[in-house]
Amino acid sequence: MFDLAIVGAGPTGGTLALATARLGLSVALIDARNLKKPQPRDTRNFAIVRGSWNLLSFSGLTNALSDHAEPLNGLEAVDDARHWLGAPSALFTGNDLPDTAGEPLLGYMLEAQHLQAAIDAAVTGNEGIERFAPALFTGMEVESGHVTVHLEKGKSLKARLLVGSDGLNSPVRQAAGIRTEGRNYGKSVFAADVTLSRPHEGIARQLFTPEGPFATLPLAGNRANLAWYMKSGAAEALAERPVEEINAELNARFAEFAGEMAIDGPVKAYPLILQVATSMIGERVALIGDAARRMNPLAGQGLNSGFKDVAALAEVCADQVRAGLDPGDALALERYQSWRRPDGLATALGMDLIDRVFSNDNALLKPLRGLALAVADRAPPLRTALARQASAAQGYLPRLMQEPA
Amino acid sequence: MGQTATPHLHRPSLDPDEVAKFTAMADAWWDPKGKFRPLHKFNPVRLNYIRQAAVAHFGLDDTARQPLRGLTLLDIGCGGGLVSEPMTRLGATVTGVDASEANIKTALTHAEQSGLEIDYRAGTAEELIEAGEGPYDIVLNLEVVEHVADPGAFLTDTAGLVAPGGMMLVATLNKTPKAFALAVVGAEYVLGWLPRGTHDWSKFLKPDTVTDALASAGLSPEPPQGISYSPISDSWRLSGDTGVNYMVLARRDK
Numbered sequence: 282m283f284d285l286a287i288v289g290a291g292p293t294g295g296t297l298a299l300a301t302a303r304l305g306l307s308v309a310l311i312d313a314r315n316l317k318k319p320q321p322r323d324t325r326n327f328a329i330v331r332g333s334w335n336l337l338s339f340s341g342l343t344n345a346l347s348d349h350a351e352p353l354n355g356l357e358a359v360d361d362a363r364h365w366l367g368a369p370s371a372l373f374t375g376n377d378l379p380d381t382a383g384e385p386l387l388g389y390m391l392e393a394q395h396l397q398a399a400i401d402a403a404v405t406g407n408e409g410i411e412r413f414a415p416a417l418f419t420g421m422e423v424e425s426g427h428v429t430v431h432l433e434k435g436k437s438l439k440a441r442l443l444v445g446s447d448g449l450n451s452p453v454r455q456a457a458g459i460r461t462e463g464r465n466y467g468k469s470v471f472a473a474d475v476t477l478s479r480p481h482e483g484i485a486r487q488l489f490t491p492e493g494p495f496a497t498l499p500l501a502g503n504r505a506n507l508a509w510y511m512k513s514g515a516a517e518a519l520a521e522r523p524v525e526e527i528n529a530e531l532n533a534r535f536a537e538f539a540g541e542m543a544i545d546g547p548v549k550a551y552p553l554i555l556q557v558a559t560s561m562i563g564e565r566v567a568l569i570g571d572a573a574r575r576m577n578p579l580a581g582q583g584l585n586s587g588f589k590d591v592a593a594l595a596e597v598c599a600d601q602v603r604a605g606l607d608p609g610d611a612l613a614l615e616r617y618q619s620w621r622r623p624d625g626l627a628t629a630l631g632m633d634l635i636d637r638v639f640s641n642d643n644a645l646l647k648p649l650r651g652l653a654l655a656v657a658d659r660a661p662p663l664r665t666a667l668a669r670q671a672s673a674a675q676g677y678l679p680r681l682m683q684e685p686a
Numbered sequence: 687m688g689q690t691a692t693p694h695l696h697r698p699s700l701d702p703d704e705v706a707k708f709t710a711m712a713d714a715w716w717d718p719k720g721k722f723r724p725l726h727k728f729n730p731v732r733l734n735y736i737r738q739a740a741v742a743h744f745g746l747d748d749t750a751r752q753p754l755r756g757l758t759l760l761d762i763g764c765g766g767g768l769v770s771e772p773m774t775r776l777g778a779t780v781t782g783v784d785a786s787e788a789n790i791k792t793a794l795t796h797a798e799q800s801g802l803e804i805d806y807r808a809g810t811a812e813e814l815i816e817a818g819e820g821p822y823d824i825v826l827n828l829e830v831v832e833h834v835a836d837p838g839a840f841l842t843d844t845a846g847l848v849a850p851g852g853m854m855l856v857a858t859l860n861k862t863p864k865a866f867a868l869a870v871v872g873a874e875y876v877l878g879w880l881p882r883g884t885h886d887w888s889k890f891l892k893p894d895t896v897t898d899a900l901a902s903a904g905l906s907p908e909p910p911q912g913i914s915y916s917p918i919s920d921s922w923r924l925s926g927d928t929g930v931n932y933m934v935l936a937r938r939d940k
């Protein structure tokens with residue numbers, strides 16, 4: 282009997298396995314991938330805010346990651362539109378965070394394959410984690426005091442709690458009968474890594490254009506991960522074109538903002554989706570990360586919100602076990618849900634609102650977003666609130682995300 | 687209560703035709719959304735307090751999954767086993783006693799479902815003493831003393847079950863107007879958390895009454911520890927307010 286059976290060994294599931302194993306829980310980790318084979322390079326990059334970095338540190342990952350982590354010194358937002366306020370911009374740094382004053386770092390940029398490689402290596406060497414990989418989750422049955430988790434080829438295992446960290450289309454969520462709601466933005470993101478002709482200085486920069494934002498996130502070696510929001514179809518069409526044409530298009534539009542860019546690695550286009558599970562829990566089931574909510578990646582909050590799920594669930598389960606209680610019982614799961622659902626929903630909807638205000642050619646909204654940036658630049662409390670929103674400081678922070686004493 | 691006028695200490699066995707009935711009762715006891723929800727909400731704070739007190743008193747390894755391994759524990763008035771089971775998971779060798787044979791059969795049914803071995807006895811603490819059982823390293827006297835006929839004699843008797851070098855924890859309700867308002871009027875009549883008539887305020891005890899009785903029975907009681915309910919977070923916390931729920935930890939010298 283395991284305390285936790287976690288389906289999905291990605292960034293949230295893998296980190297949950299490592300954190301709970303360190304807290305003394307017994308963990309089964311199930312993934313369709315062979316965890317000993319390296320994950321191919323992809324275009325995803327994560328802005329890891331300090332609270333999330335603290336969680337990764339507790340989970341034993343930061344030693345392996347620090348060589349690949351690019352410090353994130355600030356966030357800059359620039360409005361492309363010209364109007365009566367001039368060209369407004371706002372820059373946030375760690376100094377805008379009240380609990381980190383004097384500590385300029387907002388967090389780190391990490392490339393997806395480095396995070397995954399560190400997780401794969403750490404779970405493979407961990408005695409507290411039994412790995413079922415490659416293996417497919419095929420179903421579950423809730424029984425008295427535990428859940429039986431079925432894998433392909435007739436294999437099964439028993440656990441107190443089944444955790445779905447299995448992404449947007451979460452099979453665990455479906456097996457638990459939990460529905461989702463949300464919307465398709467009718468927009469897609471074009472994503473790629475580029476080399477830059479001028480230093481990025483560790484600043485994540487967003488340019489708000491009428492079609493949507495264009496963002497560059499600083500990566501190691503003076504490279505950047507760029508995300509260009511476009512109408513559905515346009516991003517996909519761009520991704521199909523030859524690299525030289527894409528470079529020409531990028532530089533014609535954004536060289537003034539970002540410096541000369543040259544594509545380095547694969548390119549990708551993916552649709553923007555807001556999807557929220559109607560519940561983060563079921564009987565002996567908890568959902569974390571994208572299985573619980575997929576939000577607009579605008580401010581890099583998706584994975585940080587998922588890491589808050591990880592830290593909150595790990596804390597709730599560890600507290601149960603410390604008291605001799607069952608980590609999968611209904612009251613514990615209620616506690617997890619009431620902790621995470623309002624905050625996660627607020628973050629998802631906040632990103633949705635920002636997107637609506639900023640990615641719009643509406644004549645009424647245009648002065649509004651310029652005003653928002655101008656005010657943000659001049660009003661310290663609002664700067665702080667926005668910077669806090671972009672870090673992990675909002676909401677009651679789980680112990681594993683707090684600054685180490 | 688048992689069928690006989692004077693219940694005697696025994697380990698009840700389940701008749702095959704009773705299994706369904708006690709399975710249903712166990713389901714009700716252990717349903718955190720059911721009628722025992724208040725008890726389940728209250729449980730973690732006192733379980734943590736017991737763990738913490740035992741770890742400190744016996745000098746145990748706080749990082750261990752089963753820090754209480756090797757210790758014997760008596761749970762007086764164990765009901766359906768809401769404390770006995772967690773204490774067993776924390777490693778203690780647990781004896782649970784309850785005057786209600788139905789409670790004991792319910793607890794036995796659930797312990798089997800949980801795969802836990804617990805020595806459940808139908809009977810009273812006094813009968814354990816008469817039978818020459820004990821002593822125990824840890825004696826838990828949780829929410830019982832306010833229900834017995836002679837609290838002073840009960841505390842003295844049960845203190846006798848604490849082994850040399852052992853500890854006892856008494857949890858009960860204070861005899862204050864606030865306790866009357868919250869525990870009787872609030873919990874039983876307004877919120878409907880507990881069946882009406884669960885508590886008789888006139889039997890509530892002031893902390894001094896408890897500590898004096900324990901001291902005269904040869905234990906060294908500590909100052910009472912309050913537990914308060916926070917309506918905002920809908921949870922219970924340790925607090926400096928002993929006006930309603932409180933616990934007294936008492937040690938016996940080696």
